[in-house]
Amino acid sequence: MPDKPMRRSMPQVAAFVDALRAAFGDVEIDSMIARGMAGEPVFYAREGGESIGTPVPCSSEGWRGAGLAARHYCPGCSGDCVGTARRCIKP
Helix, strand or coil: CCCCHHHHHCHHHHHHHHHHHHHHCHHHHHHHHHHHHCCCCCCEEEECCEEEECCCCCCCCCCCHHHHHHCCCCCCCCCCCCCCCCCCCCC
């Protein structure tokens, strides 16, 4: 990754984003970051007093702690169950 000021001031976020890129690809993650920087609440990170992206509004339906912990994609899963109250049913 090229050296960028935000990478230096937010090293933990940079490492996490690098891991996401390795797992899901540069195009997918860079798209989400760009959308977050353009005002969509799809990417937001904060570290050491710095922030980047757009936070999810407080009034929106977000994942609660238990729901976030239970969120995952099973092998062969379409992801349709993510964000719902139902469990994964593989196709």
